Amino acid sequence: xxxxxxxEDIVSRFVGxxxxxxxxKTAAPPNSSGSTKTNQNEQRTKKxxxxxxxxxxxxxxxxxxxxxxxxxxxxxxxxxxxxxxxxKDMLSTFAKESRIRAEIQVGLxxxxxxxxxxxxxxxxxxxxxxxxxxxxxxxxxxxAFELARQLLEDKDRIPxxxxxxxxxxxxxxxxxxxWEVPFKSLCSSERAQKATRIAMAIGPDADxxxxxxxxxxxxxxxxxxHNARDIHRFFRAVTMSVTVRTASQNPDQTSTxxxxxxxxxxxxxxx
Numbered sequence: 001x002x003x004x005x006x007x008e009d010i011v012s013r014f015v016g017x018x019x020x021x022x023x024x025k026t027a028a029p030p031n032s033s034g035s036t037k038t039n040q041n042e043q044r045t046k047k048x049x050x051x052x053x054x055x056x057x058x059x060x061x062x063x064x065x066x067x068x069x070x071x072x073x074x075x076x077x078x079x080x081x082x083x084x085x086x087x088k089d090m091l092s093t094f095a096k097e098s099r100i101r102a103e104i105q106v107g108l109x110x111x112x113x114x115x116x117x118x119x120x121x122x123x124x125x126x127x128x129x130x131x132x133x134x135x136x137x138x139x140x141x142x143x144a145f146e147l148a149r150q151l152l153e154d155k156d157r158i159p160x161x162x163x164x165x166x167x168x169x170x171x172x173x174x175x176x177x178x179w180e181v182p183f184k185s186l187c188s189s190e191r192a193q194k195a196t197r198i199a200m201a202i203g204p205d206a207d208x209x210x211x212x213x214x215x216x217x218x219x220x221x222x223x224x225x226h227n228a229r230d231i232h233r234f235f236r237a238v239t240m241s242v243t244v245r246t247a248s249q250n251p252d253q254t255s256t257x258x259x260x261x262x263x264x265x266x267x268x269x270x271x
Contacts, residue, residue: 061162062102063121064242065151067144068133069171070112075135079172079202082228086235087131093239094124102163102246107151111144113137121157141171142179145186152191163245164252165195168238169214172202187214200225200234
């Protein structure tokens with residue numbers, strides 16, 4: 001082999017080795033930034049999946065808590081029957097409402113003879129059977145206030161993600177127990193202060209002064225029911241107000257209370 005050919009082989013090998021080294025330098029090693037970017041993209045994909053799961057999670061609860069007088073005087077002139085029928089209609093409407101943003105949950109505390117949680121706070125569409133209150137006994141409203149306060153402050157039953165609760169107080173008479181302290185405790189409770197509180201006085205013997213103090217909705221300071229038909233009208237107003245909130249972009253900023261006009265029906269008994 002001649003000298004010229006020898007030189008050509010040497011140059012060719014040198015160039016080839018240099019090209020191989022350059023290729024190795026530019027190629028990404030297994031733990032290089034290229035691999036890191038791939039990992040970051042995978043992490044982003046996982047985060048997006050997590051966000052999507054969160055976005056389609058269950059709707060936020062909207063608690064509606066009724067404090068209903070079921071004392072003996074409610075047996076007069078069809079008041080307890082009208083109350084039961086009105087609550088039945090309200091629950092039926094709530095159960096049909098869309099649950100995209102808010103799930104209406106209903107609880108019922110009745111006070112007649114004793115105060116008790118007649119219906120635990122549950123989703124309206126899951127209520128089985130019908131609320132049937134019986135009118136009997138005295139009016140332990142203070143005990144009902146204490147039950148309501150305990151329910152509001154129970155973060156297991158009303159989690160922090162819930163919308164502002166709605167408290168509805170209905171009575172046709174005067175409290176017969178020591179109600180002042182429980183009443184003040186309820187109204188001063190942080191969660192009760194944020195809740196929308198609505199009251200209805202049934203008949204001329206209801207303690208309107210206390211009911212007005214209970215209510216904190218400027219659009220509905222107190223509703224007066226003079227006959228059974230008015231009880232239905234009141235609950236239709238509550239139903240409309242709650243369903244408007246569930247359809248709102250921000251249920252916590254919607255508190256319109258609309259009282260339907262009187263209508264002609266057979267429930268027109270005077271109390």
